[in-house]
Amino acid sequence: MISTSKKITIAIDGYSSSGKSTLAKEIARLLNYKYIDSGAMYRAVTLFALRNNLIENSSHRVNEEKLQKLIKEIHINFKYNSDKKRQETYLNDENVEDEIREMNVSNNVSFIGKIKFIREKMVAFQREMGKEKGIVMDGRDIGTVVFPKAELKIFMNAKAEVRARRRFIELKEKNVEVSYEEILENVKNRDLIDETRDESPLIKAHDSIELDNSNMTKQEQLDWIIGLVKERIN
Numbered sequence: 001m002i003s004t005s006k007k008i009t010i011a012i013d014g015y016s017s018s019g020k021s022t023l024a025k026e027i028a029r030l031l032n033y034k035y036i037d038s039g040a041m042y043r044a045v046t047l048f049a050l051r052n053n054l055i056e057n058s059s060h061r062v063n064e065e066k067l068q069k070l071i072k073e074i075h076i077n078f079k080y081n082s083d084k085k086r087q088e089t090y091l092n093d094e095n096v097e098d099e100i101r102e103m104n105v106s107n108n109v110s111f112i113g114k115i116k117f118i119r120e121k122m123v124a125f126q127r128e129m130g131k132e133k134g135i136v137m138d139g140r141d142i143g144t145v146v147f148p149k150a151e152l153k154i155f156m157n158a159k160a161e162v163r164a165r166r167r168f169i170e171l172k173e174k175n176v177e178v179s180y181e182e183i184l185e186n187v188k189n190r191d192l193i194d195e196t197r198d199e200s201p202l203i204k205a206h207d208s209i210e211l212d213n214s215n216m217t218k219q220e221q222l223d224w225i226i227g228l229v230k231e232r233i234n
């Protein structure tokens with residue numbers, strides 16, 4: 001545990017499966033900070049839209065009009081599960097942590113993440129959660145849009161093949177039937193949509209520090225970020 005008197009905000013952005021959440025969770029644990037996975041929020045909205053048949057199967061077209069009408073019915077929150085030692089995502093009081101990681105959600109989430117009114121609602125909620133600082137949030141627009149004044153901003157990247165391989169191993173461990181090729185395609189598609197969307201595209205904030213972890217161990221990444229945190233809290 002690193003003890004600090006000064007609380008800061010840590011924004012970790014970057015490409016999908018670049019290891020943001022692993023690093024974010026670990027540094028939040030060491031600092032005794034709140035950890036928020038903002039991607040889980042977009043995934044929960046996607047699950048809601050899929051369950052309500054608001055995303056067309058082949059075209060991924062979202063029925064935005066209906067979604068906007070139903071948005072008031074979407075309530076997302078997080079609870080810590082001490083048995084599983086992980087934070088879990090709740091959609092309208094239902095634990096959806098496992099379901100939001102499935103391929104069907106992964107394949108549709110970028111189409112939900114493009115929608116302006118969805119992003120506005122998520123950003124407002126994220127700012128509310130971070131208003132007292134002492135928070136680590138990971139996502140795509142945390143350092144650029146959600147917390148532009150964050151004391152520490154990290155932008156993470158790794159080669160698409162490395163990221164797909166990590167995701168493949170993760171899903172295999174969970175017994176999810178999926179091929180490496182399918183994951184690589186999903187990773188590349190999401191990169192493209194994340195980078196080219198009009199609303200809050202994935203870009204590196206001018207004051208964020210880049211980390212390419214293609215050839216780094218988890219411990220090396222953690223030591224690196226601890227150094228940066230210490231510079232900011234002392």
Ligand code: DC
Pocket residue numbers: 016017038039040042043109110113138139140141142190194
């Ligand atoms: O981090 P993740 O792969 O679980 O994120 C799921 C999707 O949500 C991803 O395609 C991009 C989107 N997202 C976003 O647009 N903004 C964020 N702050 C976090 C995620």
